[in-house]
Amino acid sequence: MQGGTNQVQVSVTGENGFTGSVSVTLAGLPTGVTASPANLTITAGNEASVELSAASNAATGPQSVSINGASGTLSANVSLQLTVMLVAVPDPYHFVGGMLVHGFYDESRQLLFATNPGLNELDVISGLDFSIKARISVPQPWGIDQMADGKTLVLGTQAQEIVTVDEDTYAVTPHPYIATGNYFYGLFFPMVVVLANGEVLMTGLEQGIESDDIYEAGEYLYEWNSNTNTFGQLEPTAQNAQQ
Numbered sequence: 001m002q003g004g005t006n007q008v009q010v011s012v013t014g015e016n017g018f019t020g021s022v023s024v025t026l027a028g029l030p031t032g033v034t035a036s037p038a039n040l041t042i043t044a045g046n047e048a049s050v051e052l053s054a055a056s057n058a059a060t061g062p063q064s065v066s067i068n069g070a071s072g073t074l075s076a077n078v079s080l081q082l083t084v085m086l087v088a089v090p091d092p093y094h095f096v097g098g099m100l101v102h103g104f105y106d107e108s109r110q111l112l113f114a115t116n117p118g119l120n121e122l123d124v125i126s127g128l129d130f131s132i133k134a135r136i137s138v139p140q141p142w143g144i145d146q147m148a149d150g151k152t153l154v155l156g157t158q159a160q161e162i163v164t165v166d167e168d169t170y171a172v173t174p175h176p177y178i179a180t181g182n183y184f185y186g187l188f189f190p191m192v193v194v195l196a197n198g199e200v201l202m203t204g205l206e207q208g209i210e211s212d213d214i215y216e217a218g219e220y221l222y223e224w225n226s227n228t229n230t231f232g233q234l235e236p237t238a239q240n241a242q243q
Contacts (some may be wrong), residue, residue, distance in 0.1 A: 003056040007049050008080065012065060012177040022069040026050065029065055030084055032058025052082070060086045094130045096123055104153060106145045106167060113167070115141035122155065122165060136170050139162050142190035144209075147226065148200070154200055154226075156192040158222055162202065162224060168231030175224065177231055189222060200224040201204075204233070 012022045024040040032055040040048050065080040097116030105112045110127040117140045124134040141163065143156035153165040161176040177187060189202040202216025221235035 002054050002058050002060065002087045005051055005053045006106050007051055009047050009080055010040060010042065010049035011084050012042045012044050012069065017075070019229075020042050020071050023072045024067065024069050025068045026080075028063065030054075030059045030061075030063045030082065033082070033084065044239065056087070058084050060084045060088075072115060091130065094132070096132060098123075098126070098230075101142055102144050104146055108150070109139045109167060111167070113144060115144050115155060117141055117158060123152075123168075124170070126170055134170055136165060136172060138165070138172060144194050145194040145200070147191060147194055153191050154224075156190045158190055160186050161187050162189055162192060162200070164226075175229060187220065187222075189224075191216065191218065192224075195236060198226045200226065201234075 010024055014020075014163075021041050021043045024042055024091045025038070026035045029035060029052075034053050034055075036051045036053065040050065041047050045223075047131035062083045063082060066077050068077045069075065096116065097126055098116040099120070100114045100116050100123065103112050105113040105127065111133065111234055112125040113238070114123045114125060116123050116140075119135070120137060120139055122136040122138045122141055123132060123143075124136065125131070126133055138155060138157065139161075140142075141155045142158055144153055146153055151167045153167060155165065156161045157163060161174050164173045164175065166173075167172070177189065187204045187206055191203040192239055193201045195201065200223065201223060202222045204220030204222045205218055206220075212221075220233060223232045223234055224230070225232070
């Protein structure tokens with residue numbers, strides 16, 4: 001284990017009447033692992049201990065180490081399977097508060113962007129130490145995805161709008177939906193899926209409709225064109241509206 005030590009017993013067994021002493025060395029130790037003593041002299045029929053120490057940054061994983069013995073013109077070697085384990089670093093619980101629903105992890109920035117409708121915010125969480133880097137005010141955010149530019153997030157909400165957020169500046173731009181259909185309460189768009197052409201597919205829900213999973217599903221399928229900032233209904237069509 002990184003930062004730890006372990007004892008290895010090395011013994012010499014003589015064959016064909018050999019009773020001499022053998023010089024023993026270790027080869028192929030992983031980076032950051034040292035042996036003490038580095039060299040041993042063991043008489044046939046005896047054994048000695050070698051202490052292996054791994055630095056805190058020693059290379060982890062399995063490694064085959066060669067134990068070599070030599071006495072005059074005679075030599076022999078055996079393999080030792082050595083594995084350096086990564087030390088588990090305890091991490092305290094990080095309380096965010098509210099209710100985290102969906103998230104998008106930006107690997108290039110090592111940041112998790114999590115929607116938190118319980119606090120009406122988008123939380124920015126470090127992927128390194130899980131600390132909260134920012135709390136961005138967004139009304140009732142729910143679904144989240146990243147646009148093709150690699151720096152703009154689009155959020156579905158439980159309000160009558162979707163929202164885009166700049167990952168560098170955290171600037172928030174609302175895109176309200178102006179109802180054109182015969183909806184008594186209007187529509188909101190909780191779930192979003194970004195397409196490569198800059199358009200976003202969204203589930204459209206009519207407020208006041210009860211469902212076991214109202215936010216994850218949808219009664220309508222809409223498309224938002226980010227280039228023209230326009231909304232268009234894809235489903236249901238006039239042909240299947242009554243099905």
